[in-house]
Amino acid sequence: MPAETPLPAQYAPGEVEQRRYDLWVSTGQFTAIPASDRQPYCIVIPPPNVTGSLHVGHALDHTIQDTLVRRRRMQGFETLWLPGTDHAGIATQNVVERQLATEGLSRHDLGREKFVERVWQWKAESGGAILGQMRRLGDSVDWGRERFTMDEGLSRAVLTIFKRLFDDGLAYRAERIINWCPRCLTALSDIEVEHSDDEGELVSIRYGDDDGAISPVPGASQRAPASEERTGGAGIGIVVATTRAETMLGDTAVAVHPDDDRYRHLVGKEVELPLTGRRIPIIADAHVDPTFGTGAVKVTPAHDPNDFEIGQRHDLPNLTILDERGVITANGPYQGLDRFEARPAIVAALREHGRVVAETRPYVHAVGHCSRCKTIIEPRLSLQWFVNTGPLARAAGDAVRDGRVRIEPAELAKRYFAWVDNMHDWCISRQLWWGHRIPVWYGPNGETVCVGPDEQPPTGEGWHQDEDVLDTWFSSALWPFSTLGWPDETPELAKFYPTSVLVTGYDILFFWVARMMMFGLYAMGGQQPFDVVALHGMVRDQHGKKMSKSFGNVVDPLDWIERFGADATRFTLARGANPGSDVPVSEEWCQGSRNFCNKLWNATRFALMNGATVSGRLPGRKQFSTIDRWILSRLQQVTAEVDEYFDAFEFAKVCDTLYHFAWDDVCDWYVELAKPVLAAAGDAATGDGAAGDAAATTRRVLGHVLDQLLRLLHPIIPFVTDELWSGLTGKKTVARAPWPTVNKSYVDERAEATVVALQQVVTEVRRFRSDQGLRPGQRVAARLIGLPAVGLDQHEPLIRSLVRLDEPGTGFAATASLAIAGGVDVELDTRGVIDVAAERARLEKDRGAAEKEIAGCRAKLDTPAFADKAPADVVAKVRERLAAAEADLARVSASLAALGV
RNA sequence: GGGCGCGUAGCUCAGUGGAAGAGCACCCGGCUUACAACCGGGGGGUCGCUGGUUCGAACCCAGCCGUGCCCACCA
Numbered sequence: 016m017p018a019e020t021p022l023p024a025q026y027a028p029g030e031v032e033q034r035r036y037d038l039w040v041s042t043g044q045f046t047a048i049p050a051s052d053r054q055p056y057c058i059v060i061p062p063p064n065v066t067g068s069l070h071v072g073h074a075l076d077h078t079i080q081d082t083l084v085r086r087r088r089m090q091g092f093e094t095l096w097l098p099g100t101d102h103a104g105i106a107t108q109n110v111v112e113r114q115l116a117t118e119g120l121s122r123h124d125l126g127r128e129k130f131v132e133r134v135w136q137w138k139a140e141s142g143g144a145i146l147g148q149m150r151r152l153g154d155s156v157d158w159g160r161e162r163f164t165m166d167e168g169l170s171r172a173v174l175t176i177f178k179r180l181f182d183d184g185l186a187y188r189a190e191r192i193i194n195w196c197p198r199c200l201t202a203l204s205d206i207e208v209e210h211s212d213d214e215g216e217l218v219s220i221r222y223g224d225d226d227g228a229i230s231p232v233p234g235a236s237q238r239a240p241a242s243e244e245r246t247g248g249a250g251i252g253i254v255v256a257t258t259r260a261e262t263m264l265g266d267t268a269v270a271v272h273p274d275d276d277r278y279r280h281l282v283g284k285e286v287e288l289p290l291t292g293r294r295i296p297i298i299a300d301a302h303v304d305p306t307f308g309t310g311a312v313k314v315t316p317a318h319d320p321n322d323f324e325i326g327q328r329h330d331l332p333n334l335t336i337l338d339e340r341g342v343i344t345a346n347g348p349y350q351g352l353d354r355f356e357a358r359p360a361i362v363a364a365l366r367e368h369g370r371v372v373a374e375t376r377p378y379v380h381a382v383g384h385c386s387r388c389k390t391i392i393e394p395r396l397s398l399q400w401f402v403n404t405g406p407l408a409r410a411a412g413d414a415v416r417d418g419r420v421r422i423e424p425a426e427l428a429k430r431y432f433a434w435v436d437n438m439h440d441w442c443i444s445r446q447l448w449w450g451h452r453i454p455v456w457y458g459p460n461g462e463t464v465c466v467g468p469d470e471q472p473p474t475g476e477g478w479h480q481d482e483d484v485l486d487t488w489f490s491s492a493l494w495p496f497s498t499l500g501w502p503d504e505t506p507e508l509a510k511f512y513p514t515s516v517l518v519t520g521y522d523i524l525f526f527w528v529a530r531m532m533m534f535g536l537y538a539m540g541g542q543q544p545f546d547v548v549a550l551h552g553m554v555r556d557q558h559g560k561k562m563s564k565s566f567g568n569v570v571d572p573l574d575w576i577e578r579f580g581a582d583a584t585r586f587t588l589a590r591g592a593n594p595g596s597d598v599p600v601s602e603e604w605c606q607g608s609r610n611f612c613n614k615l616w617n618a619t620r621f622a623l624m625n626g627a628t629v630s631g632r633l634p635g636r637k638q639f640s641t642i643d644r645w646i647l648s649r650l651q652q653v654t655a656e657v658d659e660y661f662d663a664f665e666f667a668k669v670c671d672t673l674y675h676f677a678w679d680d681v682c683d684w685y686v687e688l689a690k691p692v693l694a695a696a697g698d699a700a701t702g703d704g705a706a707g708d709a710a711a712t713t714r715r716v717l718g719h720v721l722d723q724l725l726r727l728l729h730p731i732i733p734f735v736t737d738e739l740w741s742g743l744t745g746k747k748t749v750a751r752a753p754w755p756t757v758n759k760s761y762v763d764e765r766a767e768a769t770v771v772a773l774q775q776v777v778t779e780v781r782r783f784r785s786d787q788g789l790r791p792g793q794r795v796a797a798r799l800i801g802l803p804a805v806g807l808d809q810h811e812p813l814i815r816s817l818v819r820l821d822e823p824g825t826g827f828a829a830t831a832s833l834a835i836a837g838g839v840d841v842e843l844d845t846r847g848v849i850d851v852a853a854e855r856a857r858l859e860k861d862r863g864a865a866e867k868e869i870a871g872c873r874a875k876l877d878t879p880a881f882a883d884k885a886p887a888d889v890v891a892k893v894r895e896r897l898a899a900a901e902a903d904l905a906r907v908s909a910s911l912a913a914l915g916v
Numbered sequence: 917g918g919g920c921g922c923g924u925a926g927c928u929c930a931g932u933g934g935a936a937g938a939g940c941a942c943c944c945g946g947c948u949u950a951c952a953a954c955c956g957g958g959g960g961g962u963c964g965c966u967g968g969u970u971c972g973a974a975c976c977c978a979g980c981c982g983u984g985c986c987c988a989c990c991a
Contacts, residue, residue: 017978022950024951025951025953026953036927109979115920131980143961186945187955192989200921210987217991236929240959242937255991256991257991258991259991270991296931302989303927303990303991306988306990307990307991308991311991312990312991313991314991319989319991320989321991322989322991323989379990380990380991381989381990394989400925426920428918430919430920430986430987431919432919433919433985433986433987434986435918437988439989442944491938521985521986522986524986525986525987550969557927557928557930557940558927558928558985559927584982588984590939591928591929593929593930596921596922596929597984597985599927599928600928601927601928603940603941604928604939606951606953607939607940607942609953610951611953612952612953613954614950614951614953614954616950616951616955617950617951617954619948619950619953620950620951621951622950623949624950667929667930668930671930671938671939674938674939675938682950682982683952683955686950687955724950725943741923778956778957781949781956781957782956782957782958784956784957785944785945785957786957786958788944788945789945790945790946791945791948791955791956792947810961813989819948838928868935871935872935874973875934875972878971878972880970880972881970881971881972882971884970884971884972885934885971885972886934888934889934889972892935893934893935896935
């Protein structure tokens with residue numbers, strides 16, 4: 016008799032999720048204990064911006080991390096998943112500045128101190144919303160160890176490392192050309208600049224005297240014979256090409272290649288700069304590409320990085336003609352114009368003076384934009400702090416090269432090397448107020464003092480601190496050890512550093528991963544910050560398109576959690592997560608995941624209604640039916656595969672394997688095959704010993720398989736599995752239940768082969784029934800032939816029960832014959848119901864397939880080289896296939912004949 | 917300009933030397949009391965193109981076509 020079950024027929028995630036999460040936290044499931052003697056496993060979360068909310072990219076990133084951590088926890092590791100947020104310099108400052116703007120205020124109205132106070136206030140009130148959202152997703156982070164990149168401890172870490180870099184000469188201040196955002200009004204590092212191919216206008220301008228002018232080379236990039244380019248005039252003139260005409264106001268030279276014969280005679284002379292009357296030298300520098308344009312370059316050291324370098328080499332003056340907002344400061348008619356207003360104005364003026372040679376032409380070239388606000392970057396000469404990345408980057412590259420750190424997938428290591436091996440110095444100062452202020456004081460007599468965390472800054476007349484703050488990625492780079500207590504020697508640091516794995520999207524390989532490597536190795540005496548970098552892709556829509564608001568294809572994970580459940584959301588993401596590749600998702604797929612959760616729910620519900628048991632040892636081998644041995648064998652195989660895929664970060668395959676095992680093997684076959692066994696015991700309620708024992712064994716095996724399956728799925732879909740597992744076992748939570756291990760003694764290939772044969776028989780009969788249009792309830796008399804040969808003699812009643820075949824009674828007459836692989840034949844008596852045309856079509860299809868197979872096998876075997884060179888097992892396999900196909904053909908032909916055609 | 921991928925069923929993707937696979941979508945039949953968020957059955961692909969290597973190629977090699985991404989200081 017099926018027992019009553021407390022479970023409703025459908026899984027309702029909402030209430031379960033909240034209850035389970037509270038239970039996990041209140042019972043300390045996520046709390047790490049540094050003093051334990053368990054093996055450590057640690058992941059530090061990529062700290063989301065404190066301004067952020069949980070988007071689908073976080074959901075993917077967190078699902079992967081949570082899955083890894085939960086599995087390790089079940090495996091008995093001392094696990095720590097450390098949560099926290101990033102102060103996100105520009106982003107946060109912008110948020111608060113916008114808020115101020117609604118009050119008609121700017122940050123300057125408040126002043127630095129008040130403004131920073133205001134940001135902290137904002138953070139206290141509305142920052143970190145994402146942390147609450149992480150609970151919805153089920154993140155098993157240790158909430159007792161939450162950190163913030165500007166909290167006291169981390170600030171101390173920042174000051175400590177800065178001081179060390181300064182003392183080692185690796186942090187330095189210099190006047191350089193940096194990337195400047197004229198809207199954000201701050202310097203940016205190279206990676207905060209995004210390049211795009213924009214269309215500009217290449218203008219050729221003649222500098223100097225008319226008669227000395229040299230025309231641009233026809234075809235622009237062809238080098239023309241030098242002799243023809245020479246002009247004999249006494250005046251000096253030269254033609255340069257530029258896309259940024261306004262910068263000519265800041266030119267301090269014209270450069271040509273030293274070996275360029277066209278210009279050799281001009282080097283060392285001066286030309287007059289149009290519109291200004293200034294005279295500037297013509298210099299020779301190897302940087303100039305003689306094949307580009309005219310082979311002569313205007314040099315603007317204060318507004319172009321290359322020109323700056325040239326200027327340094329030739330001791331040219333740096334003439335700044337733009338202010339921090341990109342407005343012309345040079346005296347003259349253009350003063351006060353924006354750079355993009357000045358450009359056409361200057362081209363027009365040059366044209367008026369007859370200085371524009373030939374026509375201007377459209378020119379597509381890479382233009383840098385601010386990654387935050389998309390404003391076009393203005394290279395700007397200014398005094399900034401830099402990190403000399405040379406030795407740090409080399410160490411960061413070596414740690415991967417020598418295998419101490421593994422990048423997964425390995426192909427992305429190439430990108431990593433390309434970057435760390437060609438890194439420029441890192442500009443770390445930002446002209447912002449929100450962030451770690453640079454701990455350097457300048458004295459009245461030009462002194463520069465870097466003040467460590469435990470030192471007092473110099474006092475007295477004329478001393479002042481550097482106004483700038485550090486790049487937000489500076490503190491992020493310390494995250495793997497600063498969060499564990501560095502620079503103190505804490506138990507956490509001793510236990511959990513190096514961290515085990517760093518999970519993040521490949522898009523911040525450069526921003527973050529490489530820098531953590533540099534600083535981790537530097538601060539921790541050459542110890543890497545993590546052993547493995549597991550990179551995942553970007554979440555995309557079901558057509559592989561990037562998610563964007565303008566496309567309207569953005570998925571809100573909280574919406575999915577609300578409608579389909581956190582587990583369904585997680586499963587959908589994990590199911591698409593192949594290492595390093597992008598993850599397509601769609602609402603339909605999330606529905607499918609929800610359905611899967613519901614399937615598990617109902618399978619467990621069935622088990623509970625039928626008294627499945629989970630306690631005590633499994634019965635001895637002799638008690639198992641072939642079906643029991645099959646499912647237990649499959650379980651071992653699945654457990655092994657899942658472990659293998661987990662270790663390779665192949666989450667998609669973990670999901671796929673468990674999905675099919677759960678749905679196909681457990682639900683569609685094992686449970687269906689268990690029903691008659693359980694029903695037989697029910698029929699013999701008065702106590703048929705054999706049927707009762709078989710049912711008890713089935714209950715125990717079903718309970719065991721579900722118990723193990725729920726454990727295997729728990730890291731991916733923690734909520735539903737925990738609810739079901741605790742219902743099944745009566746225990747509180749599966750969170751720390753031992754992870755399943757493979758028991759090889761349960762591997763049983765014969766049982767697997769037998770059940771495959773059973774499935775073939777059943778499927779074939781079902782196909783026949785379907786083709787014949789037989790009602791599900793309609794019973795047909797049949798004779799099953801050849802079952803013993805495939806080990807199915809014991810299971811004939813089971814098969815009959817599954818496909819509703821009666822024993823061949825008196826008057827049985829075979830009217831159809833199903834030839835099934837392995838020599839099994841099912842003869843059916845379908846008098847009165849058979850559809851001759853349908854049956855003929857079915858058989859002819861089978862005949863065609865058999866004939867094709869035979870032809871294929873023969874062709875192979877008749878190739879002499881095949882027999883000679885192919886391995887014996889391959890040849891044998893083909894012979895087997897041929898024999899089977901020939902047998903099939905014979906049976907099908909006989910059936911067709913019997914059909915009376 | 918340099919580098920790295922990818923092209924397999926309508927869609928998204930597995931498969932990387934020996935019989936073309938999955939999920940979803942589609943078609944047919946079913947409320948068979950765990951589940952209609954389900955069950956059973958089915959159709960559908962010269963594996964981008966062209967050559968080559970091999971007894972054998974979706975898989976290895978070359979070229980081409982298409983497509984995506986990353987890096988980049990050619991004015």
